[in-house]
Structures are given as C-alpha cells and as structure tokens.
Amino acid sequence: MISDYSINPWLPIVLIGALNGFIITLALLLRKRHLANIFLAIMIGCFSYQLFSSVLYQTDLIKKVPFIVGTPTLLLYLIGPSFYLYIVLTLKNKNYLNRSDYLHLIPFLICLIAASPFYFQSNAQKLAYLNNIDPNTVNIPLKRAFYFLGHIIQTIFYLILSFRMVFHENIKPPNSNIYGKLKWIKRVYFSLMLFALIYATELVIFMFFDSYSVQWRNIFNSSISFFVIMMGFWLLKESDILTHTRFSSSLSLEDEKIQEIKNKIVSVLEDEQLYLDSKLTLGSLGKKLSINTFYISAVINKSFGKSFNELVSEYRVNYAKKILSQGNFNQMKLFAVALESGFSNKNTFNRVFKKITGNTPSEYRSLTK
Numbered sequence: 001m002i003s004d005y006s007i008n009p010w011l012p013i014v015l016i017g018a019l020n021g022f023i024i025t026l027a028l029l030l031r032k033r034h035l036a037n038i039f040l041a042i043m044i045g046c047f048s049y050q051l052f053s054s055v056l057y058q059t060d061l062i063k064k065v066p067f068i069v070g071t072p073t074l075l076l077y078l079i080g081p082s083f084y085l086y087i088v089l090t091l092k093n094k095n096y097l098n099r100s101d102y103l104h105l106i107p108f109l110i111c112l113i114a115a116s117p118f119y120f121q122s123n124a125q126k127l128a129y130l131n132n133i134d135p136n137t138v139n140i141p142l143k144r145a146f147y148f149l150g151h152i153i154q155t156i157f158y159l160i161l162s163f164r165m166v167f168h169e170n171i172k173p174p175n176s177n178i179y180g181k182l183k184w185i186k187r188v189y190f191s192l193m194l195f196a197l198i199y200a201t202e203l204v205i206f207m208f209f210d211s212y213s214v215q216w217r218n219i220f221n222s223s224i225s226f227f228v229i230m231m232g233f234w235l236l237k238e239s240d241i242l243t244h245t246r247f248s249s250s251l252s253l254e255d256e257k258i259q260e261i262k263n264k265i266v267s268v269l270e271d272e273q274l275y276l277d278s279k280l281t282l283g284s285l286g287k288k289l290s291i292n293t294f295y296i297s298a299v300i301n302k303s304f305g306k307s308f309n310e311l312v313s314e315y316r317v318n319y320a321k322k323i324l325s326q327g328n329f330n331q332m333k334l335f336a337v338a339l340e341s342g343f344s345n346k347n348t349f350n351r352v353f354k355k356i357t358g359n360t361p362s363e364y365r366s367l368t369k
C-alpha cells in the first residue's frame with residue numbers, strides 16, 4: 001500500500017524490526033547448513049523485507065528503487081509454507097524434502113506468473129505508476145483482494161495444517177532439546193495467529209469501510225516488527241533452538257527401554273512384514289506400536305545405525321532379492337516385484353535396490369540364474 005506518509009513515530013520501530021530481521025536471517029543462513037534453519041530464515045527474511053519496503057514507501061525512497069514495487073506482497077506467499085516446512089523438518093528431525101513438499105510453492109508460483117507482466121515493466125513505467133497512484137489504492141498490478149485476501153487464506157490454511165503437529169504431538173522427552181523447540185514453535189505459531197488477525201482486520205476495514213487510514217498500516221507493520229524483534233530475543237535466549245542433532249545423541253533412554261522398543265520394531269517388520277505396505281511411515285509405525293515417533297527414530301538411529309527410511313528400504317530390498325532369486329518368479333515383471341516388495345514405483349525400486357546391492361534388479365536377476 002502506498003500512502004501520503006510522512007516521518008512518524010512508528011517509522012523507527014519498523015526500521016529496527018527490519019534491520020533486526022535481516023541480521024537474524026543472515027545469521028541463520030551462515031550457521032551449519034540445515035534445511036529447517038533455511039526455511040526459518042526465509043520466513044523471517046520475508047517479514048523483514050516487508051518492513052523495509054514499508055519504510056521505503058513511507059519516506060518516498062521507493063521511487064529510487066522502483067524495480068522492487070509489488071515484490072513484498074508476492075514474498076508474503078512464502079511465509080506460510082516456510083513456517084510449515086520448518087515445523088516438519090524440525091519435529092521430524094529431517095534434513096531433506098520429499099517431492100510432495102515442493103507443492104507448497106504452487107501459490108507463490110501462481111502469483112509470480114500472474115504478476116510477472118507488471119514486474120517486467122521498465123522503471124519509467126513503474127515510476128509513472130507510483131506517481132499516479134491514489135493514497136488508498138494498492139501497490140500491486142492486480143486487484144488487491146486477489147493477493148492480500150489470498151495470502152490471509154493461505155496463512156490460515158497453514159496454521160490449521162500445522163495445528164496437529166504443534167499441539168497434538170506427545171513430545172515429552174526430558175533430556176531432549178525437541179521439547180524446547182516445540183515451546184519455541186508454539187510461540188511463533190501464536191504470533192502468526194495474531195499477525196493473521198491484524199492483517200485480516202486491516203484488509204476488511206480497507207475494503208469495506210471509509211474509516212481506513214494509514215494508522216492501520218502503521219499498527220500492522222509495528223506488530224510485524226515487534227514479532228521479528230521478539231524472535232531475535234528468543235533465539236538469543238535459547239540458542240539450542242537452532243541446533244539440529246540426531247535423536248540418538250539428543251534423546252536419553254535406558255538400555256532396557258531401547259531394547260524393548262527395538263524388539264517391537266523388529267517384530268512388526270519381520271513377523272508381520274509391515275514393510276510390504278508401501279504407505280508405511282514413521283507416523284503409522286508409531287501408531288501401530290503406540291510409541292512416540294521420536295523414540296522410534298532414536299532407537300533406529302542408535303540400534304541399527306540408519307534412518308527409518310533406510311531400515312525399511314533394506315527390508316524391502318531383501319524381500320525383492322528373494323523373489324528375484326526364485327526360479328518360479330522369473331517371468332514376473334520388475335514393476336510387479338517392486339509393488340510386491342512394498343515400493344510404490346519402479347524408479348524408486350531401481351534406485352534403492354542398486355544403492356544397497358550395487359546392481360539393478362534386472363542385473364541381480366541375471367546373476368542368480
């Protein structure tokens with residue numbers, strides 16, 4: 001939004017929030033590389049860029065850099081996905097993305113494509129746009145509702161999507177930093193809820209009431225600034241929030257308990273052959289055993305020296321090897337072998353099989369004839 005801003009008492013607060021956010025973002029990116037910290041950096045960076053661009057609009061310095069007009073609004077579409085993926089990677093102790101995770105970028109890409117004709121305009125065209133814009137109109141090329149209302153809906157969607165992970169996970173390992181991270185995530189969650197509420201209120205007043213004034217924009221930006229400053233304070237106070245270690249080193253369990261959980265894991269994998277279910281996940285195994293997924297992951301890491309996915313893949317490959325080495329299954333297509341062994345597709349089957357055995361399934365079949 002562009003308005004007839006003059007220097008006001010709110011501006012220093014917004015500027016401090018922006019600079020604080022940029023420092024946090026840089027610090028996160030310079031730490032030991034972990035995807036969770038990168039997504040946290042993206043979220044804070046987007047907020048900071050929004051604040052900084054607001055300062056540029058208020059001081060009229062935006063006309064010195066017209067090429068960034070509209071970009072802050074677009075980047076808001078990365079906040080919800082970044083927060084959600086940060087939660088997933090942190091609470092599940094992952095440092096990789098699944099293919100399905102990239103789907104969270106679709107709303108951002110749609111808006112980028114929709115607004116690209118405006119972004120590719122010359123600086124002269126954008127300056128003319130800035131000079132002709134009305135104080136209470138929008139600073140993006142398409143209707144305000146499409147972008148801002150869409151962003152509010154997206155934020156609410158990710159708050160709902162994150163709710164179960166944040167509040168329904170039974171995480172109480174006293175010697176683990178995961179519990180501390182969960183408390184930190186809850187703080188950020190409630191802050192985002194407040195952000196969405198203020199944002200929605202401002203949009204409703206802007207669209208449906210004549211009483212809209214720039215003070216609402218000042219309140220909105222100041223709330224974001226306060227949020228970013230508090231995040232910096234929390235991160236300094238609880239530096240272990242940014243530490244991502246394997247559960248085997250961060251979770252303390254008695255040897256007897258470890259052996260008990262290990263026996264249960266082996267039992268469902270070997271006796272019940274649960275690995276033949278292509279939809280098997282760490283979460284579904286946890287429900288099957290009625291054991292917290294963090295304990296299961298810790299035991300697998302410590303007892304088997306591998307991740308859950310690696311362990312399940314090993315069982316599946318061994319099962320596939322038995323099928324391929326039996327003469328009465330020689331006519332069985334490799335895709336059928338993959339499905340029979342618990343793999344969901346042939347490409348994954350080929351890749352994992354070769355990684356574990358050093359041969360492709362077809363090569364292994366030939367060697368066993």
